[in-house]
Amino acid sequence: MSDLKPKPTYDTRAIAAQFSVLGDYVRAEVYGSGHINDTFCLEMNQGGSPIRYVLQRINHTIFKNPDGLMANIERVCNHAQSKLKQSKAPDASRRAMTLVPTKAGKGWLVDGDGNRWRCYVFVEGATGHDIIRNADQAFQAAKAFGAFQALVADLPGERLVETIQNFHHTPSRFQRFQEALKADAHNRAKDVRKEIEFALARANDVSVITDGLAKGEIPERVTHNDTKLNNVLLDNQTQEGICVIDLDTVMPGSALYDFGDLVRTSTSPAAEDEVDLSKVTMQMPMFEALVKGYLTSAKSFLTPRERELLPFSGKLITFEIGLRFLTDWLEGDVYFKIKRPGHNVDRLRTQFKLVESIEAQLPAMQSLASKF
Numbered sequence: 001m002s003d004l005k006p007k008p009t010y011d012t013r014a015i016a017a018q019f020s021v022l023g024d025y026v027r028a029e030v031y032g033s034g035h036i037n038d039t040f041c042l043e044m045n046q047g048g049s050p051i052r053y054v055l056q057r058i059n060h061t062i063f064k065n066p067d068g069l070m071a072n073i074e075r076v077c078n079h080a081q082s083k084l085k086q087s088k089a090p091d092a093s094r095r096a097m098t099l100v101p102t103k104a105g106k107g108w109l110v111d112g113d114g115n116r117w118r119c120y121v122f123v124e125g126a127t128g129h130d131i132i133r134n135a136d137q138a139f140q141a142a143k144a145f146g147a148f149q150a151l152v153a154d155l156p157g158e159r160l161v162e163t164i165q166n167f168h169h170t171p172s173r174f175q176r177f178q179e180a181l182k183a184d185a186h187n188r189a190k191d192v193r194k195e196i197e198f199a200l201a202r203a204n205d206v207s208v209i210t211d212g213l214a215k216g217e218i219p220e221r222v223t224h225n226d227t228k229l230n231n232v233l234l235d236n237q238t239q240e241g242i243c244v245i246d247l248d249t250v251m252p253g254s255a256l257y258d259f260g261d262l263v264r265t266s267t268s269p270a271a272e273d274e275v276d277l278s279k280v281t282m283q284m285p286m287f288e289a290l291v292k293g294y295l296t297s298a299k300s301f302l303t304p305r306e307r308e309l310l311p312f313s314g315k316l317i318t319f320e321i322g323l324r325f326l327t328d329w330l331e332g333d334v335y336f337k338i339k340r341p342g343h344n345v346d347r348l349r350t351q352f353k354l355v356e357s358i359e360a361q362l363p364a365m366q367s368l369a370s371k372f
Helices: 012-016 066-086 135-152 170-183 189-200 208-215 255-266 284-298 304-308 310-331 343-369
Strands: 024-030 038-046 049-057 116-121 126-128 221-223 232-235 241-244 251-253
Touching (some): 012 024, 012 038, 012 049, 066 116, 066 135, 135 221, 135 232, 135 255, 135 284, 170 208, 189 310, 189 343, 208 310, 221 255, 255 310, 255 343, 284 310, 284 343, 310 343
Antiparallel strands (some): 024 038, 038 049, 049 116, 221 251
C-alpha cells in the first residue's frame, strides 16, 4: 500500500464565485511549475470574450503566517499599482501584480477548511522562463527586479511582516553550520573536510551585510528575496522584463540580497548540482548585464555603500546557499529534497566553486560596477 496521500481537490468554481471576477466560470486548470502553492489558471467568459485570472491556495504548512504574508502582498501590490498609475506608466496594469478582492472587499479568502486563497489579474502576453539563456535575459531580469524595488522603496506604513524569520541572515546560517559540525551526528564531516575548511576560512564575510544593516550603514528595504529569472515575466513581443511575480517572500531585507541571488543564479552556465566542477564559473558578460540592468532601474535610490557591495553580495549569497547545503549534509539531509546519495555534497561543491570564481574576479567586477 502506498504511503502517498492523494492530492486534495478543490471546488474552484465555488472559490472563484467569492472573488470580484468578471464573467461566467468556464474552467480552472493547474498552472505553472511551482511546487509550493496550488496554482490554477482561472478562465471566465464575459460576453463571449475569455478573461483569465491566477487563482492560488497558499501552502500554510510552508508559510506559517499566511495572513501576514497576504497583508504584505496586498500592501505591496496596491502601492505599486498606485504609483504606476500616478506616473502614467504605459501598460501599468501589466507592470505589477494586481490582486482581485473578494466580494466582501477583502484581499484574500479564508475558506471553510481554513485555506487561504488569493486571486490575481492574469498578465497576458508575457511568459516566465525557467532557464536563463543569454545576457539580454539577465539584463531584463535585473532591470525588472530593480524596478520592483524602486516601486516599493517608499512603501508607507509599518514594517512588513517577516514571513520567514532570518531568511537571509548569514551569521545565523553560519552558527547553524558550526553546531552541525560540532555534533557531526551522522559521522559525515570526514567526507567534506576540504569544504568545511573552505567555509571556516570565510567566517569574517558572513556578517558584512547584517552588521551594515544593524549600524544603519545599509538601509533596510522591501525586498523580493527570490530573484530567479522565472519570477520575472518577459513580454512575448519585446522580451522586456514586464512584471515581477511570486511575492510570497517579499519582506524587509537588503537590496544586496536580491542582487546577490541574481548573480548566484544567472552568471554560471552550470546546474546547481553539477558534478563536473570545471563547468562552474562566474561569466563576466552575464555579470555586466546584471549590473547594467539593475542600475538602469535601481541607481536612483541605492546608496554609495550598497553600490560598492554589489559584487560582494554575489559572493556572500552564493556562499550562504553553499553553507546551507553543507549544513543539511551534516544534519542528515533533512531539509533539501535529494535525488541521490551525496546530492547535497554535489550542490555545496558547486556553490563553493562559484564562490572561488567570484573571488578570483572580484576586483574586475568592482571596477565594472563602478562604471554604471
